[in-house]
Amino acid sequence: MKLSHRITHLTEGGSDGWEVFIRARRMIAEGHAVTELTIGEHDIRTDQSILSAMESSARSGHTGYAMVPGTDLLRDTVAARVQMRTGVATTRNNVIITPGGQAALFAAHTALCDPGDIALYLDPYYATYPGTIRGVGAVAKRIETRAGDLFQPRASDIDGAAGGAVSLLINSPNNPTGVVYSAETLSAIAEVCQRRDLWLISDEVYDTQVWEGEHLSPRALPGMAERTLVVGSMSKSHAMTGSRCGWIVAPEGVIDHLINLATHTTYGVPGFIQDAANYALSVGQPLEDKIAAPFRRRRALAIEVLAAQQVVTLIPAQGAMYLMLDIRATGLSGDVFANALLDTHAIAVMPGESFGAAAAGHIRVAMTIDDEKFVTSLQTLCEFAAQLAEG
Ligand code: PLP
Helix, strand or coil, X not given: CCCCHHHHCCCCCCCCXXXXXXXXXXXXXXCCCCEEECCCCCCCCCCXXXXXXXXXXXXXXXXXXXXXXXXXXXXXXXXXXXXXXXXXXXXXXXXXXXXXXXXXXXXXXXXXXXXXXXXXXXXXXXXXXXXXXXXXCCEEEEEECCHHHCXXXXXXXXXXXXXXXXXXXXXXXXXXXXXXXXXXXXXXXXXXXXXXXXXXXXXXCCCCCEXXXXXXXXXXXXXXXXXXXXXXXXXXXXXXXXXXXXXXXCCHHHHHHHHHHHHCCCCCCCHHHHHHHHHHHHHCHHHXXXXXXXXXXXXXXXXXXXXXXXXXXXXXXXXXXXXXEECHHHCCXXXXXXXXXXXXXXXXXXXXXXXXXXXXXXXEEECCCCHHHHHHHHHHHHHHHHHHHHC
């Protein structure tokens, strides 16, 4: 029986970039001790206070179908948070709650792209981006950013790719590079979007993890609120990856259609999860800071470790829970380096190539293990790179 082209070509039949991660997991299953610096999962679990809010909501009966667009309470809280952080007038009618940021990315592209439409995204990219775009039947068009520009996108590159495109997907703070887009970068992107009449999808799931500079939402730029869909999530900001709770903030007319889409796909997000998210957001900054603190600390430790050697170069880690390391001085690709590091030292990192050709010769290190082990793993990685560079 035939399956759809859309589903069979989601990853274009090629690698989806997770081979090293899968190999590491297989080694662990076979009883080997492997240090995993691969996926964006906190080494702490969801805070007990959030779980208490979840439990009391479920026990008090919020276990039936919840409102499809999200509870009024959570939509209001998200709207107020966005308005407070960006200054852009935002109400619950600008918000739909989704089962995580990933579902939000899929819904956003579904809302904007017809089959065959061109949807732009920037390389390096979060691994699911091209598949998400292909999943809605659109044509995923990659725009390379450059290591030499520290992965800040160039408006001229976006402009050059914009012919016939309907949307542009950006992500700041960025996974995998850790780069936070500057005010100049975002203004230039906004200018291209307006001149080329592009929708902008702004993935801001790491907006609470900014170590240098500040997070700016392009929705706040003049003329952008009416053409921007912001993707948010509780996953990274509140260590609620498994709860599957995110949102889209967009013009009301877009939200109306997204609600219709949700009615015919997800049918919303469990009420007790939304109540837990509402509680977590209501605690505000102190909880967000507590969850971001280990990454801030480890980033500082990494800067010290990397300063003590010359082979591995750190792309300025301005935000998010990852480090992007340039290992080109070893003469190896990111892929070969990551596999060799796993084989010789049982340390698993992600090859840059998993996130696109623009990150070739780099590796991504997730700062998701305890400080001491993180430092020794990074030292081992650097010594390994030095031996390769010498050899
Ligand atoms: N966007 C980016 C850039 C991510 O790194 C992730 C997860 O790692 C997501 C979106 C999806 O997160 P979630 O679906 O857990 O909200």
